Each structure stands twice: as structure tokens, then as C-alpha cells.
Amino acid sequence: MTTEAHRRKALEEAGYNTFLLRSEDVYIDLLTDSGTSAMSDRQWAGLMMGDESYAGSRNYYHLKESIQKHYSYKYIIPTHQGRGAEHILSQILITEGDYLPGNMYFTTTKLHQELAGGKFVDVIVDEAHDPESLYKFKGDVNLNKLEALIHKVGAHKIPYVSIATTVNMAGGQPISLGNLKAIRKLTDKHGIKIIHDMTRVAENAYMIQQYEVGYEDKTVAQIVYEICSLTDGATMSAKKDAMVNIGGFLATNDPDVYDKARNLVVVYEGLHTYGGMAGRDMEALAIGIKESIQDDHIRARVGQVFYLGEKLLEMGIPIVQPIGTHGVFIDAKKFLSHISQENFPAQSLAAEIYIDSGVRAMERGVVSAGRNKETGEHNYPKLELVRLTIPRRVYTQAHMDVIADSVQRVYKNRKSIQGMKMIYEPEYLRFFQARFEKIKVTSDHYSNTDIPRYSEAQ
Numbered sequence: 001m002t003t004e005a006h007r008r009k010a011l012e013e014a015g016y017n018t019f020l021l022r023s024e025d026v027y028i029d030l031l032t033d034s035g036t037s038a039m040s041d042r043q044w045a046g047l048m049m050g051d052e053s054y055a056g057s058r059n060y061y062h063l064k065e066s067i068q069k070h071y072s073y074k075y076i077i078p079t080h081q082g083r084g085a086e087h088i089l090s091q092i093l094i095t096e097g098d099y100l101p102g103n104m105y106f107t108t109t110k111l112h113q114e115l116a117g118g119k120f121v122d123v124i125v126d127e128a129h130d131p132e133s134l135y136k137f138k139g140d141v142n143l144n145k146l147e148a149l150i151h152k153v154g155a156h157k158i159p160y161v162s163i164a165t166t167v168n169m170a171g172g173q174p175i176s177l178g179n180l181k182a183i184r185k186l187t188d189k190h191g192i193k194i195i196h197d198m199t200r201v202a203e204n205a206y207m208i209q210q211y212e213v214g215y216e217d218k219t220v221a222q223i224v225y226e227i228c229s230l231t232d233g234a235t236m237s238a239k240k241d242a243m244v245n246i247g248g249f250l251a252t253n254d255p256d257v258y259d260k261a262r263n264l265v266v267v268y269e270g271l272h273t274y275g276g277m278a279g280r281d282m283e284a285l286a287i288g289i290k291e292s293i294q295d296d297h298i299r300a301r302v303g304q305v306f307y308l309g310e311k312l313l314e315m316g317i318p319i320v321q322p323i324g325t326h327g328v329f330i331d332a333k334k335f336l337s338h339i340s341q342e343n344f345p346a347q348s349l350a351a352e353i354y355i356d357s358g359v360r361a362m363e364r365g366v367v368s369a370g371r372n373k374e375t376g377e378h379n380y381p382k383l384e385l386v387r388l389t390i391p392r393r394v395y396t397q398a399h400m401d402v403i404a405d406s407v408q409r410v411y412k413n414r415k416s417i418q419g420m421k422m423i424y425e426p427e428y429l430r431f432f433q434a435r436f437e438k439i440k441v442t443s444d445h446y447s448n449t450d451i452p453r454y455s456e457a458q
Ligand SMILES: Cc1ncc(COP(=O)(O)O)c(C=O)c1O
Pocket: 034, 081, 082, 083, 084, 106, 108, 109, 164, 168, 197, 199, 236, 237, 238, 239, 247, 248
């Protein structure tokens, strides 16, 4: 534990960006659920069975078997983490001027699509942008939006539709199988692929089991398999669902895509039988996949997130509803209604929670949304959120109580919280490394055009 004075100093030194704090200055770490979950005894035992041969490690074959059996995909390429797979896949499937419709953007996915010359188009249901809508499957695609895009630009300009399970930026919201089947029908009609961001597919499957008619008696494992079977390929950040500290993969059913990916992976990651991973990490992942789709595990995991969410709702804290599966997302626009979005309310709120208790959260709002590639202006998303992300198998219910109490204290003092000014902005994925300063209450004279851009800032 640290003192408030210590935390104030640490955060100021970190430019009011929780990504720039040292972990030893953090008491409860809710920055992310990525690579921060606890591996099981079996996974740790798996590390001891690492076969670190450069080529053809037996752990690679175990991983391949596990992916084929539980996720249905035929061909796999290990990568160091999710964005490694996104990079390779985007380079293979996207050509300059293509459009990539998806159920809301994800930061790294969209960036790789843009770097390959594509343009992301949001075709998620409108409810996903409304933190108060109680719609159960906010990850669903609005088929009219998708069909309108196909008619406008032509199917030949759309290499694939990006489908995430669950949708991180919407607050950890699931897509329904009914919707996915309808997307499959539409894309089949036009010869368009579906690429699955399967980072939290088990959590999505659990929500389908809980809420979608016809799936109440299916196991999470069966639902996961059915979701994957409806898609043509996938990118996976294994650091989430599959509970490893590092790892990911690209999967496809298309032998041509596999051939190209096998060729590219040696340029950017490593040989196709290890990608960016050590043998021991592939073994832990092969085991983690099996554990991640067990009903009892996933019920406990999502149940803990719901425990925190329900507690905050009882306290009257504005959060995204329905509660998501990997974290609770605070509605910073409503929480800090006196701070305009150009002064980064979510960034400011994450800072205040850290100062109050040492709980480290993260911003998911205007900072994460970056700038419009064409105009250079900030993207102002409807959702301005602070994510309290819960790692798997790490914290107790008592930790959840400490977190809720801290958020409540900050809520009581919310009127005294100031907005922020960005004083350093990196060119890519700025939320990771941007720096901020506190300002007095919002006013028009803080112009974002003053921000030193990438090359000018020290
Ligand atoms: C939905 C989603 N897709 C992709 C990624 C990128 O994965 P990684 O961080 O392993 O590169 C993440 C991780 O934050 C994610 O949450």
C-alpha cells in the first residue's frame, strides 16, 4: 500500500497516464486483463515441458491440436500476441482503398487495417454506443448498415467483415449467434470472408448460454466451437481468455491465406512453428485453451465482474449496462458531466481513482479513439469510459469491495475533479504513452491544436 502523497507524485511523474506508472506503485491492478491472469498448476507444469527446439517443437503440435479441437480452425500460425496476428493478416487480405466493416473498432486491429491501406467502418448496432441501453447483445452487427456498405462500395472492396467476441470498446459486450448466422448468410451471398477477433470468445459464449434462446442447455465449449465454425479465420490475443502471460495466433481455414501467412511470419515473428513464442509458452497456451472453455471457470470469472458491477450500480455509479464480461466500464461523461470531452474526462477519472486508492484503471474514450486519419481531428466517440478490468483467477471478492468503495468516494467528490490537457502525443496508439497535465475547469481557450505532435515533443 502507498500513501496518497506518494501516489500523487507517482502519477504526476507518469504524466497522468496510468500506463506510465510503475507496477510497484499500484495496489490493485485493473489496467487490463491482458497477460495478467493467474496461470493454473497445470499451465505452470506445462512450462516445465517446454520443447525449445527451433523447429517442429512438440508444444507447437499440441497447440495446433488444441486449436483445431476447440476452435475448429484448420491452419494455425503462432504469434507473439494478438497484434502480431493482426499485422500479418491485414498485410495479406487488405489492399489500398479497401473497406473493413466491423462490430466497433479495436485500437490495434483498426491501426493494422489502416497501415495496410484499409478503412474501418463501424456497423455495430446503435445500442452499443448508448451506455444506458439494456440490449443484451450489444456486439451485434446492424445488417442494414452492412448491406448498405456492400451496395455503396461493392463486395470486391470488402475483403472481410471483422467480428469481435466480445466487443471490448463497447464495454465487453457479446454478439449473439443468431446475428452471426445472419452475417454469415449475407457475406456468403457476396463472397466476403468473416475474420474473428476471438480474444474473449469463451466469455461471449457464456453470455449466449445465459441469454440466447436455444442455447441454455449447450456447454460453453460447444458454443465456442459453433461461433468459430461460422467464421473463415481468426486472430487471437491468447493473453485474455486463454490465461497465458504472452502469446497469440492467427488461424484460417483457407490454404492460400495459410501459405502467405507462413511466409510472412518468418519476416516479422519467427519460424511458422513458433511464431513469436517459446515452446513452454505454447504448451501453457494449449492447456489454457481447454481450461478457458470450462463452464465452472467462466461462470466464476464473469460472476466476479458482475459482482463488482452490481455493487457499483447499487451505489448509483453510472456504468455501461448490461455489465460486460471482462470488466466494469464507468460512464465518465455522466460521472464527470462538468468536464467536456476535449478535456479527457475518462483520463481524468482514471487518475483520480488511482490517487484515491492505488487502484489502476484505464481510459477508453477520446484518447483511445485517436485522430481521424484524413482530417487530423480527434475522434470523439459516444462512449467515454474508464475500464476497471478484472484479471482472471487473481483477485478476491474483498478486492472488489475495496475497488467499489474507492469509486464511491471519488464519486462523492466528483465536482472538484479537473479536466486534463494533453502535452505529449505519440503518433500511434497514443493512449499507451501520451502525457497530460491537469487544468482548471473546462473552457474554450484550451485548444487541442497546441499539442506537440510526435516529432516535436521530447
Ligand atoms: C479485442 C482485442 N483485440 C485485439 C487485442 C490485441 O491483442 P494484444 O494485446 O495481444 O496484441 C486486444 C488486446 O488488448 C483486444 O482486447
